[in-house]
Amino acid sequence: MMTEQLAVTSIEGLDDILRGGLPRNRTYLVKGKPGTGKTTLALQFLGAGAAAGETVLYITLSETRDELLGVAESHGISLDGVQVFELEHTAAASGQYTMYHPSEVELGRAMETLLAEVRRVKPARVVFDSLSEIRLLAQQPLRYRRQILDLKHYFVGSECTVLLLDDHSAETDNHLESLAHGVIVLERESPVYGGTRRRLEVAKLRGVGFRGGFHDFKLERGGLRVFPRLIASEHQPGHARATLETGTPELDRLLGGGLDHGTATLVLGPAGAGKSVLANQCAVSAADAGGKAVIYTLDESVATLFARAESLAFGVREHVDAGRIHVEQFDPADMSPGEFGHKIRWAVESFGATVIVIDSLTGYLNSMPEERYLLNQLHEVLAYLGQHGVVTLLVSTQHGLIGQAMTSAVDVSYLADGVVLLRYFESEGRVSNAISVVKRRSGPHERTLHEFTIRRGGFKVGPALDRFQGILTGVPNAMP
Numbered sequence: 016m017m018t019e020q021l022a023v024t025s026i027e028g029l030d031d032i033l034r035g036g037l038p039r040n041r042t043y044l045v046k047g048k049p050g051t052g053k054t055t056l057a058l059q060f061l062g063a064g065a066a067a068g069e070t071v072l073y074i075t076l077s078e079t080r081d082e083l084l085g086v087a088e089s090h091g092i093s094l095d096g097v098q099v100f101e102l103e104h105t106a107a108a109s110g111q112y113t114m115y116h117p118s119e120v121e122l123g124r125a126m127e128t129l130l131a132e133v134r135r136v137k138p139a140r141v142v143f144d145s146l147s148e149i150r151l152l153a154q155q156p157l158r159y160r161r162q163i164l165d166l167k168h169y170f171v172g173s174e175c176t177v178l179l180l181d182d183h184s185a186e187t188d189n190h191l192e193s194l195a196h197g198v199i200v201l202e203r204e205s206p207v208y209g210g211t212r213r214r215l216e217v218a219k220l221r222g223v224g225f226r227g228g229f230h231d232f233k234l235e236r237g238g239l240r241v242f243p244r245l246i247a248s249e250h251q252p253g254h255a256r257a258t259l260e261t262g263t264p265e266l267d268r269l270l271g272g273g274l275d276h277g278t279a280t281l282v283l284g285p286a287g288a289g290k291s292v293l294a295n296q297c298a299v300s301a302a303d304a305g306g307k308a309v310i311y312t313l314d315e316s317v318a319t320l321f322a323r324a325e326s327l328a329f330g331v332r333e334h335v336d337a338g339r340i341h342v343e344q345f346d347p348a349d350m351s352p353g354e355f356g357h358k359i360r361w362a363v364e365s366f367g368a369t370v371i372v373i374d375s376l377t378g379y380l381n382s383m384p385e386e387r388y389l390l391n392q393l394h395e396v397l398a399y400l401g402q403h404g405v406v407t408l409l410v411s412t413q414h415g416l417i418g419q420a421m422t423s424a425v426d427v428s429y430l431a432d433g434v435v436l437l438r439y440f441e442s443e444g445r446v447s448n449a450i451s452v453v454k455r456r457s458g459p460h461e462r463t464l465h466e467f468t469i470r471r472g473g474f475k476v477g478p479a480l481d482r483f484q485g486i487l488t489g490v491p492n493a494m495p
Contacts, residue, residue: 022140022176025063026056028241028357032217032226037197041221042167042177044192047201052213052234053180054083056201057142058092059238060178064140065096072138073099074129076148091236100132122152122162130169138175146181146191160190167194196221202229209348215241231353242353245360247398254404259370261293262300265476269452270433271460276369278457279397279407281428284437286412288448289469292327293435294372294408295320296473299329301370301406302339308370309341309362311355313378317344328471341366347378352392355379359396363403371400374410376427394430401432432456440486449486450476 021036030036037043045053061071075083080101087094102125126149133141143149146163153159163179170177179195192198197220203213214229232241258273267273274280274297282290298308312320320342324331334340341362362368373379380389400407409431428434434454439446451464463479464486480486 022060023063023067024056024060025066026059026239026241028230028232028243029056029215029239031243032230032241033220034223034225037176037220038222039176040170040174041196042170042179042194043197043199044179044181044195045199045201046181048203049182051201051203052232052239053182053201054078054086054144055090055092055234055238056199057144057178057180058083058087058090058094058097061097061140061142062092062094069139070136071097071140072133072136073097073142073144074102074132075099075144076102077145089236090234090238092238098136098138100129100136102128122149122158125152126162126166133175140176140178142178142180144180146179163191163194192219195219197223206348209346212351214351214353231351233351233354242351242357244353245356245392245395245399247395247402250399251402253402257404259297259306259406260300260304261474262296262303263474263476265465266293266450266474269450269461269463269465269476270435271452271455271458274406274408274433275457276404276406277401278432279401279409279430280433280435281409281411281431282435282437283411283428284413285415285439288437288439289467289474290410290412290437291315291320291374292323292469293437293474294374294410295324295329295331297406297408298340298370298372299324299331299334299473302334302337306369307339307341307367308334308372309343309366309368310372310374311358312342312344312374313347314375315344317342326471327469327473329473341368347380352388356392356396359399363400363405368405370406370408372408372410376409376411390427390430393427397430428454433460436487438487440483440488442483449480 020039022039023030023036024033045056047053057073061073064071073083078086080099083099084094129143143166149162150159153162181191198218200216200218201213202215203211205211212231213234214231216229217225217227226243226246228244230241230244232239254277257276259276260267260273261270282294284290295310298310301308310320321332331340331342335342343358359371362371379393397407409427411427431454433452433456436451436453438449438451440449441447448467448469449464450467451462452460463481465479466477468475468477
């Protein structure tokens, strides 16, 4: 559809979901319970029209003009060029009513007042906020539906794009949805722990191949910020076959040459075994070679990451200052999976990352407690990164320290192209560390176990532990 035939919302992410915007000169329904962001969406929609030089009108039935201005100011949204019509104020000024109340005003006269203002302004965009007030005026469902049908017919043939806001709490209103050219549903939920989560769904948009499903969004200063659901099949640029060296030649030999671009490697092991050190060393190695890397830390602070890197002489801070490595810490309890997917896209498409570290999957799991949805989301993320030739390192902590009964919160080993296993084991009265590569889809790899140490400069891998058996149990026996 041509751009001039679309009414852009200028809401980050929403226009992408709508494939450019809303088809002009149609009537749309925006529904959701109070507090989901309907008014804010409408204000941004009208603001985009006013910025483009269009005449726009906001008809408020449920809030006063001052209340509406307060909402706009709290979100930093400018109402310059937006005409606001307050029915309550108009009724009081007429001298016929001392105070407007939906149940005291005859529906037909109220609607005529509204449409008279529309005829006077001749807007290209208009918002009715909200239909719940018209529903109260109508009192009867049949009369309400007939009035909404008349309202739709009034705008047929006019050069006006209409948004109808509805906070009706009923789960379904099929008649109203069938009248609208498109339907956008906003939802809000409060998890047991963490911030409020919001998501939207374009339930209907005639003649447009919009992105279906739920899309997370945030309400912040500036308005709605929507994070379109990541769909890996939409991104297939391809990439040249290449291998990333880890910075430790012995580890590269274990991996069959290094980490192949376009693959995801799971670094698995108990707490404190060196998983983060290994992953961050790979990020530094990419930056040393002229590439870019992004490290997402969900379990530790950026200050802790820098302090560890400095103690090992990694040079992470120098690469961050030079713009070759981006480090970001966030609380998974306050970030939706959709927002995290948006950050992944930014890392690849804007920052140009060739290596991405997610540390750790335990924190990522906390952003989406239900495992089946986590795996679906993670599959899309890894497929997207693979198609862009990114080396992905997933850090996962196992429960327990030593023994065969060690488990992970969620098993993602089948999604990864490679698995690097770190273990503690007892030897000669001391605790040592062992490393092994147990999976590599893209080629052969060494299957021997090696002792490793973490020294200044990074990972140091020793010779194969061929004098022991049972190392993975934590208490090996010497070979006869």
